[in-house]
Amino acid sequence: MAAGVGKTYTMLAEAHRRVARGEDVVVGYVEPHARPETAALLEGLEVVAPKGIEYQGARFKEMDTRTVIRRRPEWVLVDELAHTNVPGTEHAKRWQSVEEILAAGINVITTVNIQHLESLNDVVYEITGVRVRETFPDQVLDNADEVVVVDLTPEALINRLKRGVVYDLAKVDQALVSFFTSDKLAALRELSLRQTADEVDEHLQAAVAENTVLAGREVVMVCVTLRADSVRLVRRGFRLARRFHGDLHVVHVSMEGRLRPDAERPPLECVWETARSLGAHTHELSGNNVATELVEFAAMHRVTFIVLGQSVRSRLEEIMRGSIVTRIMRETRGIDVVIVSDREDPEERARREGLE
Incomplete structure (x- = not known):
């Protein structure tokens, strides 16, 4: 739905469940966001060290896609699918790195916010007044075997924000009057649920069409x-x-x-x-x-x-x-x-x- 609902936490919890079942899981890239609960869940998981990239006098960390593919795990975790990679990375966008991993026969578990879906860019702008620049193609979501909505009420998310769980407390006041208002969060939540319902409906329609001669x-x-x-x-x-x-x-x-x-x-x-x-x-x-x-x-x-x-x-x-x-x-x-x-x-x- 939005930052702070617990997507990364949910992804890491799923990784631990799979490891407990004997599946081969590695962390390709996770944004820690300075959240203790998230950092704690990384313990016990194999993490592929990120690759350092120099750009304009600063050093950045990006997923080491080549090492992930050489490692060839059964599952890899990749946070923040819509992220724009630093110039010098193999691909301009993280979703493109994920596609390369998928093409190598490796399963991927990833996280996204509803506002990053390309076809919803205008709708999100009308709701929030913010033009989201980092997006990913809808086709990436369409190709997913499973989509899980990490749901949280606007009131609960705002409470997490006020407690400093989502952002540094110094940024909270601005966030509460810009993006994280109750009305905007409610609209984004509805958009997330409706998008998921549409995905189910479209898969059903596709199945019917494939089995209907005159479709x-x-x-x-x-x-x-x-x-x-x-x-x-x-x-x-x-x-x-x-x-x-x-x-x-x-x-x-x-x-x-x-x-x-x-x-x-x-x-x-x-x-x-x-x-x-x-x-x-x-x-x-x-x-x-x-x-x-x-x-x-x-x-x-x-x-x-x-x-x-x-x-x-x-x-x-x-x-x-x-x-x-x-x-x-x-x-x-x-x-x-x-x-x-x-x-x-x-x-x-x-x-x-x-x-x-």
Whole structure:
């Protein structure tokens, strides 16, 4: 759910149970967080020493992935899956290190907070007002054999915080008025439980689909632009495709013959990076008419859902030039069209309008 509920403690307790049953378990990496209860549970477990890495004049510790793989235990514990590795590590993200361990045939037990799930990034921002920068792809969670929710009521977590169990007491007051408010924790808790329930539901739907000869496959198409809001459209489309166990296509249309300015490349690359991390198929199209290209793509790929952002054209512009959204809705009968409301950041809106 959130920091301090006891994820690391629960993981270590599970490790002791497995060791007692005669299973081969090692600790790949655990964040001690200066919590005595957590440190105590490390006793009696084999720990692979972390690797020291020099970066910008400081020394950091990261999981020694190569040593873990050479050791070849049956199980390895890896804390904080969404962690960003220090430059110089084998992979940019810890979840990528975990994938390498899994590919070597080693089972992994890991911990995550709900706010680090990529597709929930916008939802978490709306709840907390904090834009989480460290995320991991939903596919990593989808591939897990088992997901355990470490649940704690907001009141109990706040009590742990006040006692200095979660953070140093000097940081508690700020935490209580920013991230760790009762309302925000309650919303994150509900999000965690709902996400787990959705996982169960999706596995059931997948099982039914595999055993149903006539099961139709949903295909979701997300239409993106250079606006920063497009990343949110991709996440919304992913959750829709995931709910129906369907395919996801992310599509951008450039005007034919137009050279793209360098300033336009970073926003679109951000969209592509998010789409690929969520397992989407990405398509860069070109043509003289955006709506025509999108309608033809939808027909060719048997799209069943189209996700669009709200039109940013003024009423006068729509009268003079037409509305892409309206035309797509008119020419794609039989396809469900989802219009996502405009929540573009005010600064981004001002920047974009200044360029038009």
